[in-house]
Amino acid sequence: MKLELLMQKLLAAARANPPADRVPYKFEQRIMARLKEQPALDLAALWARALWRAVAPCAVVAVLIGLLSFAGNGSNPASNPAGETPDFSQHFESVMLADVGEPNEDVW
Amino acid sequence: MERSDAEYIALVLKGDAASFEPLVQKYSPRLFATARRYARRESEIEDIVQEVWLKAFHKLSSFRGDAPFEHWLMRLAVRTCYDFLRGHQRNREANFTDLTEPESDWLEQFVAQPESAGEDAAAAKQLVARLLEQLSPPARLVITLLEIEDRSVKEIAQLTGWSVPLVKVRAFRARAEMKKLLARLAQEKYL
Numbered sequence: 001m002k003l004e005l006l007m008q009k010l011l012a013a014a015r016a017n018p019p020a021d022r023v024p025y026k027f028e029q030r031i032m033a034r035l036k037e038q039p040a041l042d043l044a045a046l047w048a049r050a051l052w053r054a055v056a057p058c059a060v061v062a063v064l065i066g067l068l069s070f071a072g073n074g075s076n077p078a079s080n081p082a083g084e085t086p087d088f089s090q091h092f093e094s095v096m097l098a099d100v101g102e103p104n105e106d107v108w
Numbered sequence: 109m110e111r112s113d114a115e116y117i118a119l120v121l122k123g124d125a126a127s128f129e130p131l132v133q134k135y136s137p138r139l140f141a142t143a144r145r146y147a148r149r150e151s152e153i154e155d156i157v158q159e160v161w162l163k164a165f166h167k168l169s170s171f172r173g174d175a176p177f178e179h180w181l182m183r184l185a186v187r188t189c190y191d192f193l194r195g196h197q198r199n200r201e202a203n204f205t206d207l208t209e210p211e212s213d214w215l216e217q218f219v220a221q222p223e224s225a226g227e228d229a230a231a232a233k234q235l236v237a238r239l240l241e242q243l244s245p246p247a248r249l250v251i252t253l254l255e256i257e258d259r260s261v262k263e264i265a266q267l268t269g270w271s272v273p274l275v276k277v278r279a280f281r282a283r284a285e286m287k288k289l290l291a292r293l294a295q296e297k298y299l
Contacts, residue, residue, distance in 0.1 A: 014240070019141050
């Protein structure tokens with residue numbers, strides 16, 4: 001069985017019979033109607049899409065901060081000459097909420 | 109006087125959506141011919157072409173104008189057809205048991221006298237369509253563009269967005285896939 005020749009014959013058959021370029025009746029009008037149906041710019045949808053895209057990065061940042069916070073709690077107190085345990089979560093919260101809470105000298 | 113593609117595109121980008129219609133009229137026959145290479149049902153073909161035009165309209169601002177509009181449109185068309193093939197690959201049939209009588213006769217004629225089997229026969233056309241439907245999406249796309257439409261590897265790379273080495277690798281695998289199918293066909297029909 002000459003498979004290579006059979007393949008060439010079949011490919012030649014495909015080349016010899018190009019598909020029709022017939023366009024269905026009133027196709028252009030249907031396309032233009034579809035284009036007019038579509039809203040030009042939906043700002044609410046764009047904003048919602050952006051928010052959904054931000055979910056994953058925000059979750060990653062939250063997890064990383066959580067991990068850093070736990071790692072900070074477990075650090076060696078001997079490395080601090082003042083004898084205070086460095087607490088990342090306390091520092092982070094103080095910095096992030098500095099403007100929100102009441103004025104507190106201990107924050108800085 | 110008829111406007112050029114670039115003039116119509118500029119008008120559409122300025123907000124005159126109606127100027128898109130002459131482009132749809134001009135290039136739809138080409139798009140239908142392309143879509144008919146990858147889909148069989150007329151409803152699927154129309155869906156593909158409609159998707160190409162909707163994409164073209166929404167992405168028109170990304171058309172830079174350094175190549176003809178037709179080339180840009182054909183890239184969209186080929187990629188849409190490829191997406192269609194990937195979305196419908198589960199529908200691929202996996203046997204040659206239901207060959208029609210003219211198809212079987214054509215194959216028998218080929219076995220008896222390979223040179224006399226006509227390439228212009230309707231049965232050969234049906235047989236090759238059946239064969240192409242059983243190829244994987246990348247194999248079907250590359251065989252169609254390279255062997256049937258007679259395009260160069262570089263052109264295929266531009267149309268598909270694949271690299272030149274990837275086109276070559278996929279072409280090699282596609283020919284192997286097609287030969288494997290033909291070998292199975294030969295085995296099933298006891299040729």
